[in-house]
Amino acid sequence: MLPFIDLKAQFEIVGNDINKRVLEVLASTQYIMGPPVKEMEAELAIFTDVKHCISCASGTDALLMALMALEIGPGDAVLTTPFTFVATAEVIALTGATPVFVDIDPITYNMDPIQLEKALAALTGDHQGYPLPQSLTMEELKPKAIIPVDLFGLSADYDAINAIAKKYNLVVLEDAAQSFGALYKGRRTCGLTKIAATSFFPAKPLGCCGDGGAVFTNDDALLENLLSIRIHGQSDDKYNNVRVGLNARMDTIQAAVILAKLPIFEAEIAKRQVVAQSYNTRLRDLADCKTPLVPSGYLSVWAQYSIMSSKKDVIMTALKNAEIPTACYYPIPLHLQGAFSYLGYQNGDMPYSETCARNIFSLPMHPYLKENDIERICSVITNALR
Ligand SMILES: *Cc1c(COP(=O)(O)O)cnc(C)c1O
Numbered sequence: 105m106l107p108f109i110d111l112k113a114q115f116e117i118v119g120n121d122i123n124k125r126v127l128e129v130l131a132s133t134q135y136i137m138g139p140p141v142k143e144m145e146a147e148l149a150i151f152t153d154v155k156h157c158i159s160c161a162s163g164t165d166a167l168l169m170a171l172m173a174l175e176i177g178p179g180d181a182v183l184t185t186p187f188t189f190v191a192t193a194e195v196i197a198l199t200g201a202t203p204v205f206v207d208i209d210p211i212t213y214n215m216d217p218i219q220l221e222k223a224l225a226a227l228t229g230d231h232q233g234y235p236l237p238q239s240l241t242m243e244e245l246k247p248k249a250i251i252p253v254d255l256f257g258l259s260a261d262y263d264a265i266n267a268i269a270k271k272y273n274l275v276v277l278e279d280a281a282q283s284f285g286a287l288y289k290g291r292r293t294c295g296l297t298k299i300a301a302t303s304f305f306p307a308k309p310l311g312c313c314g315d316g317g318a319v320f321t322n323d324d325a326l327l328e329n330l331l332s333i334r335i336h337g338q339s340d341d342k343y344n345n346v347r348v349g350l351n352a353r354m355d356t357i358q359a360a361v362i363l364a365k366l367p368i369f370e371a372e373i374a375k376r377q378v379v380a381q382s383y384n385t386r387l388r389d390l391a392d393c394k395t396p397l398v399p400s401g402y403l404s405v406w407a408q409y410s411i412m413s414s415k416k417d418v419i420m421t422a423l424k425n426a427e428i429p430t431a432c433y434y435p436i437p438l439h440l441q442g443a444f445s446y447l448g449y450q451n452g453d454m455p456y457s458e459t460c461a462r463n464i465f466s467l468p469m470h471p472y473l474k475e476n477d478i479e480r481i482c483s484v485i486t487n488a489l490r
Pocket residue numbers: 162163164165188189191192253279281282303304305315316317
């Protein structure tokens with residue numbers, strides 16, 4: 105079986121350095137908030153060109169910490185897309201706020217700014233104009249924040265989204281869990297909005313050897329909140345807790361792993377472009393096979409290479425028979441998930457997300473995917489569509 109993501113190929117390149125750095129941490133005995141944590145935060149701040157990087161225990165914690173730092177809570181509505189990993193909306197509910205779903209652009213699969221405007225118009229007056237959570241009164245749905253998601257490694261349209269946010273006085277939190285390292289109009293993700301969250305889960309473009317994540321912001325006041333929330337709401341005095349917080353620190357060992365992987369990350373991003381280009385060239389002219397579109401001015405990090413076809417099941421079965429793994433991100437859009445049934449959304453409320461959830465699936469994608477394997481994968485797909 106071909107690997108879906110080949111972390112072993114990566115370990116052959118950086119394994120020695122990972123081993124060395126991890127052993128150093130073990131010997132140092134500084135397992136919590138040891139020196140590599142600060143060192144990594146400083147490097148990631150430089151990489152993203154953002155003033156503050158606050159590492160944490162996962163991408164989910166990064167999103168949650170960001171919402172907590174923004175003081176989002178009961179009565180607030182937070183707008184996001186239903187075509188994403190569950191964590192994006194889960195954290196909204198965890199704060200006591202309400203997720204309000206905005207349908208995606210069927211070309212990029214990211215939040216559609218036009219739909220966002222419609223949802224905000226509905227929340228702020230024209231209540232019938234867009235499907236909203238049914239179980240709440242409008243007083244319980246005060247729009248406060250937007251969480252666009254950079255799905256599959258491609259940035260959302262932040263110029264458009266930030267402009268709408270400004271008009272409605274909302275804060276934008278970028279879910280960059282899949283797009284760390286990507287570019288939007290020459291700028292890195294994580295630096296495009298007031299605050300951003302990313303993940304270092306092993307399968308993400310920059311992964312550690314376990315769970316990890318980080319929050320990014322240029323805002324000094326938010327930094328102070330985030331540092332406190334990360335460690336039980338502490339103040340300068342560790343045992344003087346000024347707010348309810350979390351235990352959301354990143355392990356020193358994971359920071360050491362990121363430090364070992366960062367030097368090859370840009371080369372890996374370049375390799376991902378070559379893999380994606382090769383897939384594109386071989387697949388884009390097939391009937392009933394929509395390859396990913398990267399608008400001009402964007403650079404995707406290709407967290408996934410996803411194609412859309414009404415013959416998804418036929419293609420996936422053919423690939424499986426050829427021992428080629430595939431994955432479905434995400435088969436049930438969040439507005440139709442049991443966890444969010446309390447919101448009262450209906451089938452048909454988010455038509456583009458629903459169609460994409462039905463017809464999109466992902467092919468093996470990583471920097472070390474070989475040309476002959478891509479060729480083989482694409483010939484299986486071509487034959488399956490005959
Ligand atoms: C992976 C992911 C998360 C959560 O990150 P974890 O590190 O797994 O907690 C959040 N949002 C999106 C879009 C993701 O892909």
